[in-house]
Amino acid sequence: MKRSKLLVVGSVNTDMVVKTHCLPKPGETVLGGTFLMNGGGKGANQAVSAARLGADVSFICKVGNDTFGERAKKTFEDEGIDTSNLLFDPENASGVALITVDDRAENCIVVAPGANANLHASDIPDLPDLIKQADYVLMQLEIPMTTIQTVADIAHKKNIPVILNPAPAQKLSNNLLDKLFLITPNETEAEIISGVKVTDEESALQAAKKICDLGVACVVITLGKKGALIYKDSQHEIVPSIKVEAVDTTAAGDVFNGALAVGLMEKMPLKEAVRFACKAAAISVTRMGAQTSAPYRNEID
Template identity: 55%
Template structure:
């Protein structure tokens, strides 16, 4: 059975400070713990999938600098195939500044660096392998034009495309018909649908509007409540395990990495979402992005 997963997206270095509360404009806060670790949605999802025994290839673009070199070394230690990662001599590696408050809420500012220069041309040497993958998983911290090109190419080769539309932005209408599964959070679903989500009914309406754009399956992640799944025949809420959160920074990324593994292994969508919710619920009990991703043996499933 082909279970190979290609994750195409961003790689950043996260610089994180814990504080009592998130700063207001013009406010300076004396924070607590500082730590620096690898992040970026693409990289986070790749590590999450690899730790769950996924057969993962990551394609990203890093600067020819210490952050880029450290990231690649860490990916290789996680068992991720790095042969198609591109080095950019003109731009630095991406960096994210993250503040996390005592309620585990966060605010994030990203300097994209080399991530913003990942083009279809950078992917040409991997097209044969992409065409032979089971899953292609992408996000929106790389150019939308690149995401659209990959989705068109993968879909034409009968490869399932999962799009995590984060951070939220306008998407070309033609992209949706090439997406097998889309996984917006509440804010992203509101932007894609034009519906304000404040209860289950409005979440279902939003999911159906997004699905009508041509997507096969819509999964709206709703934080500690779980995830809403809408397909041609299913409208169901999968509840998340109850945990005490300390840092939600990479919860969505762990969810998506876990979902890709479960779908690649052939699990039905509701089982796959249940698996992803369990993985994400473990990640929020730990600090950090990639550091918070659980291993397969930690998930009771």
């Protein structure tokens, strides 16, 4: 069976992770424990997640002309991801994320975007053809908004569905929302987009309705331990999360999005695809790291 084609446009980072008993308060120094250096970046995490679950993934991204960039390229190649549109930036370093994870698996993250902030649509002359060849396009918000808008515009004209993971949280234009097939905000992101404070299922539903009114066909609001709310065609449903003992939640949302894209490309109904994504995310939080935590297909089926 031919694998579905997913085009991921997004960020690449190197994650530098320190495990510690508690997250430091402003001005406080805490003594940490284990140090890990892993591949990260929302775009890269989602590309790896989808590839491990069976998708044929092409990844448009930009890294620095440095050791981190070369290491990322090799990692993607090892995962079977098409890196022919991985670009090297001669002026900016590769993106880096500094991550602290506490004993409760909570984290705080600071990102230096580096080359990610210099990924422009004009860098890719055959972008319309790349989009046309895809079954789905998956994006996040760690690259320039002008690039995201351009990709969404082209995909919309070519009837290629776009999934947007609107993280890190920020306001989005109606012009962008109108070009999306599916958006996957968490509670904070849903509030920023919709203006509705999300505190429970009812407020999540109101936020989802508002986002659909702004032009998005389908909304999936991730609610952490409560699962995910689906809103489509004026109908909603909660898909419960899977209870596990979490050790690191760093890339759970990225694994969720990569898995959701795979489920949709395999023609799963939306509810089934969300359930599939919840399973993948649940496995990921039982492991340290971002890309390293993404499960393989045989761990879910």
